Amino acid sequence: MKPVKFLASIPQYAYSAEAVQKNEGKIAEQANLNLYQLMESAGLAAFQLLQSQWPNCKTFLIVCGKGNNGGDGFVLARLALENGIQVYLHSLAAVENYQGDAKRACEQYLKAGGCLHTIDEIDFSTVDIIVDALLGTGLSRTVRDNYRDVIELLNQLEKPILSLDVPSGLNANTGQVLGCAINAEATITFVGVKKGLLTGVAGDHCGELHFSGLGIGAAFSQQVNSTVTINSRDSLTALQPRRQSAHKGDSGFVLVVGGNLGMPGAVRLSAEASLRSGAGLVAVACHKHNQMIVTATRPELMLVSIGSKNIDNQHKVHKTNVVVIGPGLGTDTWATEQFQRVLALNKPMVVDADGLNLLASNPQYRKNWVLTPHPGEAARLLHCTVAEIEQDRFESAKAIALKYGGVCVLKGAGTLISDGNNVVINITGNSGMAVGGMGDVLSGIIGALILQSTNIFLAARYAVYLHGRAADIAITYGQKGLLASDLFPYIRQLVNE
Numbered sequence: 001m002k003p004v005k006f007l008a009s010i011p012q013y014a015y016s017a018e019a020v021q022k023n024e025g026k027i028a029e030q031a032n033l034n035l036y037q038l039m040e041s042a043g044l045a046a047f048q049l050l051q052s053q054w055p056n057c058k059t060f061l062i063v064c065g066k067g068n069n070g071g072d073g074f075v076l077a078r079l080a081l082e083n084g085i086q087v088y089l090h091s092l093a094a095v096e097n098y099q100g101d102a103k104r105a106c107e108q109y110l111k112a113g114g115c116l117h118t119i120d121e122i123d124f125s126t127v128d129i130i131v132d133a134l135l136g137t138g139l140s141r142t143v144r145d146n147y148r149d150v151i152e153l154l155n156q157l158e159k160p161i162l163s164l165d166v167p168s169g170l171n172a173n174t175g176q177v178l179g180c181a182i183n184a185e186a187t188i189t190f191v192g193v194k195k196g197l198l199t200g201v202a203g204d205h206c207g208e209l210h211f212s213g214l215g216i217g218a219a220f221s222q223q224v225n226s227t228v229t230i231n232s233r234d235s236l237t238a239l240q241p242r243r244q245s246a247h248k249g250d251s252g253f254v255l256v257v258g259g260n261l262g263m264p265g266a267v268r269l270s271a272e273a274s275l276r277s278g279a280g281l282v283a284v285a286c287h288k289h290n291q292m293i294v295t296a297t298r299p300e301l302m303l304v305s306i307g308s309k310n311i312d313n314q315h316k317v318h319k320t321n322v323v324v325i326g327p328g329l330g331t332d333t334w335a336t337e338q339f340q341r342v343l344a345l346n347k348p349m350v351v352d353a354d355g356l357n358l359l360a361s362n363p364q365y366r367k368n369w370v371l372t373p374h375p376g377e378a379a380r381l382l383h384c385t386v387a388e389i390e391q392d393r394f395e396s397a398k399a400i401a402l403k404y405g406g407v408c409v410l411k412g413a414g415t416l417i418s419d420g421n422n423v424v425i426n427i428t429g430n431s432g433m434a435v436g437g438m439g440d441v442l443s444g445i446i447g448a449l450i451l452q453s454t455n456i457f458l459a460a461r462y463a464v465y466l467h468g469r470a471a472d473i474a475i476t477y478g479q480k481g482l483l484a485s486d487l488f489p490y491i492r493q494l495v496n497e
């Protein structure tokens with residue numbers, strides 16, 4: 001699943017389709033614009049994008065649905081005709097069935113000399129680019145029949161597709177595919193970025209995401225509240241700097257608990273990630289058979305045993321500021337014992353991997369923890385299926401935070417960070433991260449950033465941003481073969497920015 005990549009600047013908020021549809025008219029009116037003028041601006045913005053990104057395309061195939069998304073398509077078609085472009089226009093509605101703004105756009109296109117084409121009249125070999133103006137925010141049910149046939153036809157033509165507002169067939173609120181959806185090379189969305197375009201499988205359908213406010217974007221984002229924020233470097237407050245006079249204890253102490261028998265690697269990765277992210281001291285509590293492996297490969301790590309009677313050991317555990325539990329923890333008796341002991345410490349925590357599986361079978365509610373499930377672990381936490389989690393990732397992330405407290409980081413393309421009310425969408429990262437150890441590294445980064453942030457929600461947001469950004473820098477030579485530990489040098493670079 002490709003995460004979505006913006007080409008231009010990243011807007012601060014994302015919106016539901018309803019919020020855009022409900023408010024765009026009112027905001028337009030304040031600017032002395034009506035909805036038809038917005039539609040004209042949408043068609044123009046899309047045409048200008050085509051001219052800038054695909055300047056050599058001389059034959060467009062524009063496919064229009066029966067609503068205002070189709071109306072955007074008719075405006076674009078007219079502008080293309082007026083600029084000497086060869087236009088095929090296939091409409092899924094008869095001209096007489098168009099209404100309102102879409103009807104007007106259709107009439108303007110026909111008046112400019114345009115005509116409608118049946119599928120058989122189109123010479124696909126001459127088509128340079130396809131414009132998907134079938135369905136936008138009005139999608140309300142599974143795509144069937146002629147819409148499905150056309151979407152499947154367009155997808156198999158092996159031609160670049162530009163989707164207007166939303167790749168047709170994609171639910172603009174959840175990013176889920178309703179039956180089938182266009183696989184676009186790029187999508188240009190209007191007025192407000194729809195939140196469903198930024199998470200889950202949406203990235204596979206949107207391609208590169210462009211945004212045009214149609215001249216009312218700034219007013220829209222100022223006046224229309226959203227509880228969905230798009231994570232970006234400038235939307236993050238700075239991490240607390242390390243004081244010049246600091247000594248190792250000042251920069252915070254992270255304890256990473258995991259590394260059960262036969263699983264030394266995960267806890268090792270998590271612990272080093274904490275060091276690389278600015279923790280002053282990091283200790284590991286792992287199975288005794290793994291202690292040598294962990295410290296031999298990273299001597300800067302300390303070893304502790306939770307529950308040991310040794311005074312020095314107890315002192316170290318007591319001094320811990322944040323605990324990360326889960327990497328390579330397992331779910332056997334030893335693991336359960338470590339989990340119970342960590343809960344008893346009552347410190348800010350990051351619960352990952354098997355820590356989440358133990359939590360799912362022994363639910364607790366805390367305010368001072370960050371849970372970091374992937375969709376499978378999220379399904380166990382909510383006792384549902386993965387499909388149900390992915391059905392609406394926003395609601396799933398909120399539900400976990402509401403049920404267990406604290407912050408939920410729901411991983412996947414377009415990782416979501418929620419405190420039960422607000423949701424932050426992360427858009428850094430790439431599919432090269434779908435390899436073992438990446439989650440362990442993230443858990444360690446979060447642990448270290450909790451030490452450097454004013455609250456755990458900010459720490460989680462920043463850590464997810466930084467983790468993905470480090471991976472984006474690390475794939476200079478391509479996504480294949482990316483290792484979790486490849487991120488370390490870039491984590492260090494970014495955490496000092």
Ligand SMILES: NC(=O)C1=CN([C@@H]2O[C@H](COP(=O)(O)OP(=O)(O)OC[C@H]3O[C@@H](n4cnc5c(N)ncnc54)[C@H](O)[C@@H]3O)[C@@H](O)[C@H]2O)[C@H](O)CC1
Pocket residue numbers: 035036038039042065066067068069070072101134135136137138139140141142143144147164165166190
């Ligand atoms: N003038 C404006 O309001 C502007 C709107 N913009 C564009 O308009 C669309 C939203 O238009 P709307 O008419 O509400 O719906 P759609 O065109 O997205 O859908 C058309 C129509 O299709 C029917 N429908 C729903 N689901 C299905 C389905 N699965 N299969 C077949 N048909 C379906 C339903 O009746 C819909 O009404 C927005 O996305 C923008 O592209 C402009 O951008 C700004 C001005």
Ligand SMILES: [K+]
Pocket residue numbers: 069132133134135136163164165166167168
């Ligand atoms: K569309």
